[in-house]
Each structure stands twice: as structure tokens, then as C-alpha cells.
Amino acid sequence: xxxxxxxxxxxxxxxxxxxxxxxxxxxxxxxxxxxxxxxxxxxxxxxxxxxxxxxxxxxxxxxxxxxxxxxxxxxxxxxxxxxxxxxxxxxxxxxxxxxxxxxxxxxxxxxxxxxxxxxxxxxxxxxxxxxxxxxxxxxxxxxxxxxxxxxxxxxxxxxxxxxxxxxxxxxxxxxxxxxxxxxxxxxxxxxxxxxxxxxxxxxxxxxxxxxxxxxxxxxxxxxxxxxxxxxxxxxxxxxxxxxxxxxxxxxxxxxxxxxxxxxxxxxxxxxxxxxxxxxxxxxxxxxxxxxxxxxxxxxxxxxxxxxxxxxxxxxxxxxxxxxxxxxxx
Amino acid sequence: xxxxxxxxxxxxxxxxxxxxxxxxxxxxxxxxxxxxxxxxxxxxxxxxxxxxxxxxxxxxxxxxxxxxxxxxxxxxxxxxxxxxxxxxxxxxxxxxxxxxxxxxxxxxxxxxxxxxxxxxxxxxxxxxxxxxxxxxxxxxxxxxxxxxxxxxxxxxxxxxxxxxxxxxxxxxxxxxxxxxxxxxxxxxxxxxxxxxxxxxxxxxxxxxxxxxxxxxxxxxxxxxxxxxxxxxxxxxxxxxxxxxxxxxxxxxxxxxxxxxxxxxxxxxxxxxxxxxxxxxxxxxxxxxxxxxxxxxxxxxxxxxxxxxxxxxxxxxxxxxxxx
Ligand SMILES: Cc1ncc(C[n+]2csc(CCOP(=O)(O)OP(=O)(O)O)c2C)c(N)n1
Ligand SMILES: [Mg+2]
Numbered sequence: 001x002x003x004x005x006x007x008x009x010x011x012x013x014x015x016x017x018x019x020x021x022x023x024x025x026x027x028x029x030x031x032x033x034x035x036x037x038x039x040x041x042x043x044x045x046x047x048x049x050x051x052x053x054x055x056x057x058x059x060x061x062x063x064x065x066x067x068x069x070x071x072x073x074x075x076x077x078x079x080x081x082x083x084x085x086x087x088x089x090x091x092x093x094x095x096x097x098x099x100x101x102x103x104x105x106x107x108x109x110x111x112x113x114x115x116x117x118x119x120x121x122x123x124x125x126x127x128x129x130x131x132x133x134x135x136x137x138x139x140x141x142x143x144x145x146x147x148x149x150x151x152x153x154x155x156x157x158x159x160x161x162x163x164x165x166x167x168x169x170x171x172x173x174x175x176x177x178x179x180x181x182x183x184x185x186x187x188x189x190x191x192x193x194x195x196x197x198x199x200x201x202x203x204x205x206x207x208x209x210x211x212x213x214x215x216x217x218x219x220x221x222x223x224x225x226x227x228x229x230x231x232x233x234x235x236x237x238x239x240x241x242x243x244x245x246x247x248x249x250x251x252x253x254x255x256x257x258x259x260x261x262x263x264x265x266x267x268x269x270x271x272x273x274x275x276x277x278x279x280x281x282x283x284x285x286x287x288x289x290x291x292x293x294x295x296x297x298x299x300x301x302x303x304x305x306x307x308x309x310x311x312x313x314x315x316x317x318x319x320x321x322x323x324x325x326x327x328x329x
Numbered sequence: 330x331x332x333x334x335x336x337x338x339x340x341x342x343x344x345x346x347x348x349x350x351x352x353x354x355x356x357x358x359x360x361x362x363x364x365x366x367x368x369x370x371x372x373x374x375x376x377x378x379x380x381x382x383x384x385x386x387x388x389x390x391x392x393x394x395x396x397x398x399x400x401x402x403x404x405x406x407x408x409x410x411x412x413x414x415x416x417x418x419x420x421x422x423x424x425x426x427x428x429x430x431x432x433x434x435x436x437x438x439x440x441x442x443x444x445x446x447x448x449x450x451x452x453x454x455x456x457x458x459x460x461x462x463x464x465x466x467x468x469x470x471x472x473x474x475x476x477x478x479x480x481x482x483x484x485x486x487x488x489x490x491x492x493x494x495x496x497x498x499x500x501x502x503x504x505x506x507x508x509x510x511x512x513x514x515x516x517x518x519x520x521x522x523x524x525x526x527x528x529x530x531x532x533x534x535x536x537x538x539x540x541x542x543x544x545x546x547x548x549x550x551x552x553x554x555x556x557x558x559x560x561x562x563x564x565x566x567x568x569x570x571x572x573x574x575x576x577x578x579x580x581x582x583x584x585x586x587x588x589x590x591x592x593x594x595x596x597x598x599x600x601x602x603x604x605x606x607x608x609x610x611x612x613x614x615x616x617x618x619x620x621x622x623x624x625x626x627x628x629x630x631x632x633x634x635x636x637x638x639x640x641x642x643x644x645x646x647x648x649x650x651x652x
Binding site for chain 1: 352354378379381383384388389392393395396398399401404418419422423428429430431432433434437467468492519520567568598602
């Protein structure tokens with residue numbers, strides 16, 4: 001596939017933006033600037049970036065608790081994302097959602113979900129709306145290997161297939177659900193094998209390679225827009241950090257080896273793409289370093305933005321319940 | 330005005346709203362052949378893009394309705410109260426919470442029509458009257474019509490409302506008749522109770538199918554010289570507490586009739602509001618007449634013991650008059 005140079009560079013930039021965002025989040029979290037749960041996406045950047053860049057702004061995504069990478073990959077505003085993590089009024093959800101519920105409806109981000117598997121039916125419904133309205137947009141949902149065992153996923157894949165909906169089911173197989181290996185919980189070798197049960201294509205992709213993710217998603221989107229129905233894509237990837245910030249302090253015992261982690265880190269998604277761009281003469285080493293530094297600067301600015309934003313006012317606790325408001329009981 | 334059967338009124342409301350707004354579509358199990366009675370002739374008029382028979386995947390299609398509503402459609406979903414249990418995650422985690430959680434970004438104009446099929450030997454798995462559980466969770470508007478006119482007007486309001494609405498339809502009322510306005514814009518507002526019978530001695534607030542028993546009790550009490558005021562809240566979220574409190578101020582006595590299980594019921598909530606905000610009007614303890622706190626038994630000999638009926642209401646009224 002011939003991929004436009006601007007997109008290739010944007011891939012690198014978005015991956016760095018996610019990585020640096022997460023590094024900043026880890027730093028300020030351990031410094032105690034906010035205390036709530038957050039689930040780092042480091043190591044998995046190519047999955048969200050490769051797939052989201054295959055979408056248009058008018059397409060929709062929904063995601064899960066590992067929630068920062070998806071909106072950033074789709075072009076979300078990191079200032080508002082960071083402010084949300086701080087529980088501030090300039091956050092995406094005015095401080096009402098937090099890390100696990102980032103959403104930006106204006107650019108098709110229908111929101112992340114803290115209940116594992118729960119956003120899969122919702123994204124399927126966005127696809128249903130597209131079909132009923134004869135619209136052109138598609139809907140893509142991110143879920144983990146753990147979530148793939150939820151009934152909601154199975155029901156949605158079947159529904160999308162029998163109704164031929166423009167939905168891309170994007171399983172981020174990072175090998176574990178918290179500490180439990182997917183090999184112990186998924187009865188088939190690959191989550192993508194399950195597509196056969198729903199009579200849709202199941203595509204196994206190297207999730208460390210943003211171009212592979214991009215190409216697989218372009219095909220799935222193309223199929224969806226032509227009215228040919230859904231696709232299940234499984235991106236094989238790896239989470240470098242703990243399941244969530246701070247979990248290492250309470251966990252007793254190991255569930256993966258240092259060798260495993262080191263092995264996966266050899267195939268770092270940013271490194272792979274950067275080397276490729278340099279060897280193809282698209283970017284120089286200095287260009288790449290500049291992207292790394294610039295995105296870090298933007299993330300530092302996002303932290304400043306979040307720090308300077310106000311906390312919501314007490315009366316705001318009662319706002320945003322209803323579109324057509326009713327009195328409080 | 331036309332004499333209309335309750336379930337037809339629902340059908341008429343659906344058709345009128347589907348004609349009015351092409352974003353309205355309906356889905357549910359076996360709806361194209363109208364197995365539950367309210368969806369006849371929808372397929373022939375609106376076609377299979379807007380009238381969808383779903384797989385047996387309640388969690389999946391409730392969530393799909395939520396998702397479709399987020400991006401501009403106005404889905405109407407038909408299901409049965411007892412099947413909501415398998416879809417609870419989508420009702421609660423998504424439909425109810427999404428707007429608030431996302432800081433007001435989400436708009437969810439989705440309506441669920443839920444039939445409560447109790448009282449005729451359906452046993453424990455098919456007889457749920459579970460609206461109080463949904464009242465407990467903020468984020469969904471809870472509608473409980475008791476007349477054909479309200480069934481039509483409230484459903485139309487729900488479909489046009491921009492928030493998630495659940496219309497709990499009492500299956501025991503499906504065959505009842507009443508005058509229904511013919512007006513295409515016959516809308517019954519949420520949060521406005523209706524006084525079905527004025528009275529001065531005791532206030533009876535009755536919910537859904539409880540209303541016909543309350544009216545029967547009021548009629549019999551009238552012949553005994555007791556003047557009961559019968560109020561139907563029509564919507565539980567929002568709840569018109571003013572009409573109830575005003576009535577209790579006049580009568581000094583309250584009986585609440587609720588076909589749901591009595592613990593944490595709608596009757597419990599109404600009783601607690603009156604106890605807290607209308608205490609000085611009360612001349613006797615509040616009486617709750619609600620379903621017993623056991624499961625719904627199959628045998629007719631047992632099932633009829635469970636729910637509020639005319640005699641239980643009359644004896645509750647007499648309790649308030651004795652003290
Ligand atoms: C329904 C539900 N069950 C359990 C949890 C607790 N939990 C949060 S994340 C998680 C693991 C999810 O694993 P996976 O889907 O593979 O996503 P990953 O965290 O690996 O990205 C669990 C068990 C939850 N949030 N929701
Ligand atoms: Mg996982």
C-alpha cells in the first residue's frame with residue numbers, strides 16, 4: 001500500500017505524543033498530583049495510531065479503561081485530556097469522567113468505558129445508525145483480550161454481522177487482563193479466530209507495526225463503507241507498564257518474566273517506525289529527535305494547563321444529568 | 330376522542346412518531362409480527378430498515394440502541410421487564426451514566442418500552458415489576474402509564490425527549506379501554522400527576538396496574554361514605570410530589586399502592602417524601618400496599634395473594650381512618 005508521507009510522519013508524531021503523555025502522567029501521578037486509577041498505553045501505541053489514522057474525522061470510535069491512547073490517536077486535545085485526569089473544569093468531561101471516560105463527541109470519540117466490554121454494543125449501535133440513515137460513517141471499538149470474553153462482545157459481533165453493520169472490532173491483545181494471561185482464558189489460539197463464528201473476516205496483525213495496523217484497518221473500513229459488514233482485527237501487542245498505576249505496590253508475585261518484557265521491548269512500536277522512516281529517507285535522526293522533544297514539550301504544557309485549570313464549582317455536581325432537565329427529587 | 334384499547338394506543342403513538350420523524354426506528358424481539366401485540370403493521374408501513382427483529386441479545390441490542398441514539402437516531406426498543414436483567418450493564422453503565430460521565434456531551438434520545446407481564450401464572454422469571462430499581466439509579470426517566478390516553482401521550486413525549494426513557498407497561502392494562510385524543514400532538518408532560526378521582530378523606534396514590542384497583546376501592550369506599558382522592562403520578566422520574574403533598578395536606582391520610590415488591594419500592598419513596606415533607610399534615614400513619622417480599626409463585630391460588638388489590642386497599646384506608 002502506498003501511504004502518503006504526511007501520514008507516515010503523523011503516525012510517528014501521534015505515537016510519541018501518546019508515549020510522552022503517558023510518561024508525564026506516570027510522573028505526576030507518582031508525585032501525587034492526582035491519585036485516581038490510570039492505565040498506561042505505553043508499548044501499544046501503534047495499535048491505536050495505525051488504526052485511527054485509517055478513519056475520517058466523521059467516523060466514530062469508542063474505547064475502554066486503557067483510555068488515553070485512543071483519543072490522542074484520533075486527534076484529541078491533550079490539554080483537555082490531562083485536565084480531565086486532574087479533575088479540572090477544562091477537562092473533556094469537566095472533571096466528571098476522569099481517566100477512564102475521556103470523550104470528545106465533536107471529533108467522533110464516543111467515550112471510553114470503565115466496565116470491560118461495555119462500549120462494544122454502544123459502538124455497534126453507532127454503526128447501526130449509519131446503516132439506518134444510509135450514512136457514510138463507520139464505527140470502530142477498542143477492547144482488550146480480556147474483554148473479548150465478555151458476552152457483550154460476542155452479542156455485538158453477531159449483531160453487526162447479521163445486520164451487516166459498518167463496525168470495526170479492534171481487539172488490542174496485550175497478552176494479559178491485569179495479571180491473567182489470555183492463553184489461560186481464550187479457548188482459541190487467537191481472538192481473531194472467533195470471527196469465523198460470526199462469519200466476518202478475522203485479521204491477525206502485528207500490533208507493534210503501525211503500518212500493518214493502518215493497512216488492516218484501511219481494508220476493514222473500506223469493506224464497512226461499501227456495506228459489506230464488520231471486521232474483527234486483532235493487534236498483537238504488549239503493555240510495558242503495570243496494568244494500572246500503583247498496582248505494582250499491591251500485587252503479590254509475578255505473572256510475567258523480565259525476559260518477556262525485554263523481548264517485547266526489542267520490538268518497540270516507535271522504534272520500528274522511526275527506523276523505517278530514517279532508512280527510507282523520509283526523516284533524519286534529528287527530525288525524529290525533534291518530534292520526540294516537541295511532543296514532550298506539548299505534554300509538559302498540558303500538565304501546566306491542567307495545573308492552572310480550576311476545579312469545578314460545588315454547584316456543578318448537579319449539572320449535566322439531563323438533556324431536558326427535570327427537578328432534583 | 331376515540332375509544333381505544335391500551336395496547337392500540339401504544340401502537341398509534343409509535344406510528345405517529347415514526348411518521349413524524351424518520352430518525353425514529355424500532356427494534357425488539359419478534360416485533361415485525363407483533364408477537365407482544367403493540368407493533369402490528371409497523372413493518373408494512375415503515376420497512377425493514379426501521380423495524381428490526383433482533384437476535385436474542387438484550388445486552389447487545391440495548392447497547393446498540395444507546396449507541397445509535399448518541400449519533401442522532403431516536404431508537405425505540407421493545408422488551409420485557411424480566412429480560413432487562415441480562416441487559417443491566419447497558420442500561421446502567423451506558424444509558425443512565427453516559428451523559429453525566431462525559432460532562433454533558435452525550436445526548437441519548439432513546440426510549441425503552443418494557444412490558445410487565447404479571448398476574449396470570451407467569452411465575453418468578455416472567456413477572457417482574459422492576460421500575461423501582463431503575464428509579465434508584467439516576468439518569469433514566471421512568472414512565473408508568475395507567476390509561477390508554479396516558480399510554481399514548483407519555484410514549485410520544487418519551488420518544489421526543491432527549492434523555493433515556495423507560496416506559497413500564499403494565500400487561501394487565503393492555504386490554505383496557507378509554508378515550509384517547511386523536512390529535513397527533515397529544516403529549517402528556519412528564520412530572521405531572523393526574524387526579525383520577527377527587528376526594529377529601531384520604532389520598533390514594535397508585536402506580537401502573539395498581540390504579541384500577543385503587544379506583545375500584547375508592548368507588549366502594551364512596552358507598553360507605555368515605556371520600557378517597559386517587560392520584561396517578563404517571564411518571565416516577567420525574568415525580569410530581571407537589572400534587573401528592575397538596576392532596577395529603579387536604580386529606581391528612583395517605584395510602585400508596587404499588588405492584589412492585591414493597592422493599593425500596595416506588596411506594597417507599599413516595600412514603601418517605603410525605604413523611605419528611607408532609608409530616609405535619611398527616612393524621613394517621615402512612616400505609617403501603619405493595620407486593621409481598623416473596624417471589625411470584627406460579628399457582629393462581631398463591632399468586633393472587635401477592636399483589637395489591639381492592640380489598641387490601643380498602644383495609645389500608647380503614648387503618649388510616651381508625652387512627
Ligand atoms: C466488567 C468488568 N470486570 C472487571 C473489571 C476490572 N478490570 C479492569 S481492567 C481489567 C482487565 C481488562 O483486560 P483487557 O480487556 O485485556 O484490557 P487491558 O487492561 O489488558 O488493556 C479488569 C479485569 C472491570 N473494570 N469491568
Ligand atoms: Mg489485555
